[in-house]
Amino acid sequence: MQPDASQQKPGGTDAAAGSAKTGAAPAASAQTSESQNAAPKNSPEQGSSPQAEAPPPDDSIATIRKTVNEVHVVFTVTDKHGHYIKDLKKNDFKIVDDNKPPEEIRSFRSETDLPLQVGLLIDASNSVRDRFKFEQEAAIEFLSQTIRRKYDEAFVVGFDVTPEVTQDFTDSTEKLSIGIRSLRPGGGTAMYDALYFACRDKLLKQPQTVATRRAIILLSDGDDNQSHVTREESIEMAQRAEAVVYTISTNLTGSGSHGDKIMERIAEATGGRSYVPFQITEVANAFAAIQEELRSQYAIAYKPADFRSDGHYRTIEILAQNQKGLRIRSRHGYYAPNQ
Numbered sequence: 001m002q003p004d005a006s007q008q009k010p011g012g013t014d015a016a017a018g019s020a021k022t023g024a025a026p027a028a029s030a031q032t033s034e035s036q037n038a039a040p041k042n043s044p045e046q047g048s049s050p051q052a053e054a055p056p057p058d059d060s061i062a063t064i065r066k067t068v069n070e071v072h073v074v075f076t077v078t079d080k081h082g083h084y085i086k087d088l089k090k091n092d093f094k095i096v097d098d099n100k101p102p103e104e105i106r107s108f109r110s111e112t113d114l115p116l117q118v119g120l121l122i123d124a125s126n127s128v129r130d131r132f133k134f135e136q137e138a139a140i141e142f143l144s145q146t147i148r149r150k151y152d153e154a155f156v157v158g159f160d161v162t163p164e165v166t167q168d169f170t171d172s173t174e175k176l177s178i179g180i181r182s183l184r185p186g187g188g189t190a191m192y193d194a195l196y197f198a199c200r201d202k203l204l205k206q207p208q209t210v211a212t213r214r215a216i217i218l219l220s221d222g223d224d225n226q227s228h229v230t231r232e233e234s235i236e237m238a239q240r241a242e243a244v245v246y247t248i249s250t251n252l253t254g255s256g257s258h259g260d261k262i263m264e265r266i267a268e269a270t271g272g273r274s275y276v277p278f279q280i281t282e283v284a285n286a287f288a289a290i291q292e293e294l295r296s297q298y299a300i301a302y303k304p305a306d307f308r309s310d311g312h313y314r315t316i317e318i319l320a321q322n323q324k325g326l327r328i329r330s331r332h333g334y335y336a337p338n339q
Contacts, residue, residue, distance in 0.1 A: 069307045075330035084296040096317040102302035112299040118154040119198045123220035125160040125189040142287035144173045159194035160187030161226045190226035192234040199241035214243040222259025245270040248286045271331035311338040
């Protein structure tokens with residue numbers, strides 16, 4: 001049984017006194033493979049200056065709470081050549097939740113047009129300085145093509161040693177562009193903290209009046225050297241936020257570096273994809289591929305069998321029933337709410 005994410009680690013010292021930091025780390029996940037001895041940070045209050053005192057963390061949102069025992073899963077289907085398959089029906093799929101078929105399928109949508117909540121996380125550390133401007137312009141183009149006015153919304157976070165919200169949730173691509181252009185590179189890299197913060201302090205606190213798709217676009221070299229939470233803890237918080245994470249490497253070597261493997265792990269664990277461009281112009285191609293995927297998704301809602309509100313991590317598997325050679329990609333599971 002998984003512990004409640006609202007549990008906190010013991011507090012630790014902060015290497016950068018006076019700076020706002022990310023939220024307290026969750027209790028260790030059963031998946032965690034890295035050190036659990038990192039000290040937590042305090043969540044930065046949006047829009048506050050670096051000298052402002054951080055507010056006490058609100059842990060009431062750290063566990064997903066549903067009034068109805070209904071699970072929503074967004075997934076993509078591709079053939080062996082990587083082409084999206086968009087015309088499948090509900091009966092073409094089999095759902096397995098915690099090794100059991102669901103009690104009831106509540107809804108199914110192909111080529112879903114559900115509203116998007118998108119978080120754009122841009123590495124603004126010194127290690128990406130030489131290609132930062134091009135990455136900014138590619139990100140601006142992506143949001144301009146993806147965010148639909150009065151329907152979708154996005155926010156922008158830049159990070160080096162701390163995450164900084166340069167534009168909160170909005171449907172205005174003009175405001176999002178200004179938020180991206182305001183970023184300036186400098187400092188170390190705390191990528192796990194930024195992902196954790198974006199999921200816990202932004203996505204999980206943003207109201208959802210209707211079914212919504214949540215996605216994080218993470219642009220970084222993956223070489224984290226400053227975070228207080230671990231990789232697996234940041235993945236766990238993305239899973240709790242039901243966010244699909246797409247990663248775009250800024251290494252531009254194509255050699256499968258350690259940072260690239262970390263980014264791939266994050267994307268794979270949340271049902272997203274990892275992109276490793278070989279040259280700077282391919283960063284824009286990666287954004288275009290993510291945009292296409294967001295337009296090619298299926299969404300299913302179901303009631304699990306033998307469901308218990310015990311905080312347990314429940315696995316999800318979606319299988320193709322009537323066609324061979326299809327690849328289905330979705331998040332691997334979710335955390336049941338605690339009573």
